Amino acid sequence: MKKITILIIITAFSICAQAQNFMGIYTFDSVKTTTGTTDPSFVPTATGVTFGSFTATGTPINPNAMSRFSFTNWPTGSTGGIADSLYSGMTGSLSTTEYFEVTISPIAGYSITLDTIRFTARRSSTGPRSYSVRSSADGFTTNISNGFLTASPWISIQGTNEFFYNHDTSSNALNNINGNLILLTGGSFNALTNPITFRFYAWNAEASGGSFGIDNVSINGTATISTSIKENKKTDLIVYPNPSANGLFTFDLGAVTGKTIITVYDIIGNEILSKEINSGNKQTIDLLNQPNGSYFIKIKNNNYISTRKITICR
Secondary structure (H helix, E strand, C coil), rough: CCHHHHHHHHHHHHHHHHHHHHHECCCCCCCCCCCCCCCCCCCECCCCCCEECCECCCCCCCCCCCCCEEEEECCCCCCCCCCCCCHHHHHCCCCCCCCCEEEECCCCCCEEEEEEEEEEEEEEECCCCCCEEEHHCCCCCCCCCCEECCCCCEEEEECCCEEECCCCCCHHHHCCCCCCCCCCCCCCCCCCCCEEEEEEEEEEEECCCCEEEEEEEEEEEEEEECCCCCCCCHHHHHHHHCCCCCEEEECCCCCEEEEEEEEEEECCEEEEEEEEEEEEEEEEEEECCCCCCEEEEEEEECEEEEEEEEEEEE
């Protein structure tokens, strides 16, 4: 029985090491009415992914509220009043030059698959009635599919994946934290190895002084270690000894010539060493001070990029 138990633990650890769920939450706790268009709050952290800071483009130079990302001067298009509750009565349109933006990036050696974005939306009494989210996956041309975690009588989905305040209500209309849901399905958000950017748009405000803001933004997905990295077979890169008993590795780049960058990353994607060489032949990388474990080596030249996994085992 003991042997079976040990095997189960090892298997579970192996699975977790290859793919890990993450939830990056932006709380905007440090936002003040003097902090400018970049959120100064600490960004989320997670294995295999780097979270950027939220920024505002096309807005005034400072937020209009504290502890959430909120700005004024959105495109107008609503006449206001309780009677103005129909989507068909809106006359404004999304402006591609005014938005909130955030970028997330897979760390070297990882790919990320995104699942959902959840967030709270807040408007003032004359703020935007419409809002949506787009991504760089299609050049910010279409709204991403959306929904709600908790149904609200004040908000509906209209047009092509547009959130809409269907009553002349203010910020308290959607007080359920992370009530808005963005569904990141399909190949555009699967096994990403390059950064992806999301933009939050708002329009159909009742007045230019009306505000719109977001809070408690949660970006959810899975980070997976790349176990089958494609390599350019034109290079005859040889690495030895691998594993290394002391942390010294020799690279034989064969007939490679010209400027070449060798970069070493630890298992969670932190860069720990970078070395530039100008010819092939044999090169030595010194990882004597690094602990036992696996590392990724990226060899980059004008003609190819090759990645290898190496191990220190003393």
